[in-house]
Amino acid sequence: MARKLASVQEVLSIEPIEGADRLVCAQILGWKVVVNKGDFKPGDKCVYFEVDSFLPDDDPRFEFLRARSFRSNEFMGRGMRIRTMKLRGQLSQGLVLPLSQFPEVGANAEVGTDVTQLLRVRKWEMPEQDTGAGVSLGSFHAGIPKTDETRVQSEPGLIGELTAAGEYYISTKMDGTSCTMYFEHGVFGVCGHNFEYKDTPTCAMWNYAHEHGLPEKFAAFAHDSGRDLAIQGEFCGPGIQKNPLVLMRNELFCFTLIDLATHERMPLDDLLATCDALGLQTVPVEERGPAFPYRTEDELIERAKGTYKSGRRKEGIVIRPVVPVYSATLGGPLSMKVINNDYLLKQKD
Numbered sequence: 001m002a003r004k005l006a007s008v009q010e011v012l013s014i015e016p017i018e019g020a021d022r023l024v025c026a027q028i029l030g031w032k033v034v035v036n037k038g039d040f041k042p043g044d045k046c047v048y049f050e051v052d053s054f055l056p057d058d059d060p061r062f063e064f065l066r067a068r069s070f071r072s073n074e075f076m077g078r079g080m081r082i083r084t085m086k087l088r089g090q091l092s093q094g095l096v097l098p099l100s101q102f103p104e105v106g107a108n109a110e111v112g113t114d115v116t117q118l119l120r121v122r123k124w125e126m127p128e129q130d131t132g133a134g135v136s137l138g139s140f141h142a143g144i145p146k147t148d149e150t151r152v153q154s155e156p157g158l159i160g161e162l163t164a165a166g167e168y169y170i171s172t173k174m175d176g177t178s179c180t181m182y183f184e185h186g187v188f189g190v191c192g193h194n195f196e197y198k199d200t201p202t203c204a205m206w207n208y209a210h211e212h213g214l215p216e217k218f219a220a221f222a223h224d225s226g227r228d229l230a231i232q233g234e235f236c237g238p239g240i241q242k243n244p245l246v247l248m249r250n251e252l253f254c255f256t257l258i259d260l261a262t263h264e265r266m267p268l269d270d271l272l273a274t275c276d277a278l279g280l281q282t283v284p285v286e287e288r289g290p291a292f293p294y295r296t297e298d299e300l301i302e303r304a305k306g307t308y309k310s311g312r313r314k315e316g317i318v319i320r321p322v323v324p325v326y327s328a329t330l331g332g333p334l335s336m337k338v339i340n341n342d343y344l345l346k347q348k349d
Contacts, residue, residue: 004154006121008105008113009048011040011096020088026096030153030297034092047102047115049095050154051344054124055080061101071124081124084344091341093153143263144230146193147178147256149318149337150330152297157329158336159300162292165321165334169268170287170303173337174253175244175315176236179205181252183218184228184260205235208250217278228260229274234283246310253283255318265324265333286317304338313343 012027017034026035028048040046049055055062057070057078069080084093099105105115115121152158162168178193190197190205199206209215222228237243237250245251257271258264266274268285275282294300304316316339327334 003116003123003148003150004050004112004114005053005116005123006047006049006119007115008099008109008111009046010111011042011044011046013042014040017088017090020090023088023090025090025092028094028096030156031093032091033094033096034087034090035096039098040096045099045107045109045111046096047099047105047119049082049097049121051082051084051093052124053082053095054122055082056120059120061097065095076122076124079122083124084341086345091345093341093344143184143260144180144182144191144232144258145263145332147180147232149335152300152319152336152338155329155336156297158327158334159292159295159297161325161327161329161334162319162321162336163295165292165325167290167322168288168292169285169320169322171255171282171318171320172284172286172308172314173316173318173339174234174236174283175308176234176240176253178232179235179252180230180232181205181209181214181218182228182230182258182260183215183222184230186219188215188218204237204250208235208252212279214278214280221274221277230258230260231271231274231278231280232256232258233280244310244312244315245308246312252280254280255283267323268320269322283318288322292319300338301341304340305342306340313346314340315343316340 009028015025017023017025022037023034024037026033026040028046054076055065057080062080065080069082071081072078082095084091086092099107102119104118150158180191182189190203190209192205197203197206201207231254233252233254235250235252236245237247254271254275257266257274259266272282294303306314308314316337318335318337320335325334
């Protein structure tokens with residue numbers, strides 16, 4: 001499901017902020033955003049811009065953000081970056097503006113309307129640091145879904161879906177770069193987040209695959225099981241996202257197994273068994289239980305806190321049913337991430 005960086009939403013509540021006379025906290029979906037007192041009341045429609053939105057530099061409606069949010073670089077160009085911050089001790093995630101400021105959207109626009117493209121909003125996304133990606137063969141493999149996860153604050157209804165789904169597990173969200181390795185119709189391939197890569201000595205992911213004998217192992221597994229597969233994970237190590245795991249060499253932490261005959265995500269136990277057979281490690285499973293016990297976004301945000309073994313703040317957690325379940329909200333397998341707010345506050349450009 002494409003991420004709605006900018007959308008029409010409803011102000012669900014307004015709460016005071018201790019010690020702040022002119023500021024209050026507005027709740028939008030599962031997000032809390034600091035706004036000026038008197039600008040909104042519960043039930044008001046608004047335009048909500050999510051964290052990681054990059055707003056156009058030439059739109060005067062965003063000029064008030066310049067002092068704090070303006071960014072300019074060769075990769076992204078010029079614009080205003082929306083990020084997590086604290087104001088008067090209150091965490092604020094996103095930007096809320098009155099719907100009346102956006103006549104092109106329309107006063108009668110329905111709650112949930114995606115206005116990302118209409119308002120020329122892009123995702124703030126800088127290239128990885130020295131991932132050793134190598135030479136691109138073209139776009140990401142068409143038959144394999146990308147690894148994007150939806151944040152619980154953007155779709156609070158996912159909590160109810162997980163409650164109804166039965167057995168669940170929580171895994172650690174590792175901080176690296178997305179990697180997919182697959183074997184299909186006798187061919188082994190490697191993809192990053194957006195592209196498939198050629199087998200060259202400059203590609204760190206391909207080097208990892210060869211060092212661990214993965215092309216041969218995937219081929220043998222496919223022969224023995226009669227099943228082509230794709231494994232997706234987080235590629236972590238020196239030079240990647242400042243290496244918060246403090247690894248001495250590159251590692252792949254697997255989190256998804258896909259049967260390429262059906263293009264379906266496989267259960268957790270299949271992932272664990274397959275990775276064991278291939279000599280791969282999985283992301284750490286922090287918690288597993290028969291019924292999802294968390295009922296609110298605040299509980300999950302608190303649950304997402306913590307550190308890696310290195311002592312550095314972990315990025316967060318990912319929550320899924322043990323056996324994949326279809327999500328009507330996502331239009332695909334049920335899954336969600338919860339980012340550690342302590343991690344977000346420490347992020348720098």
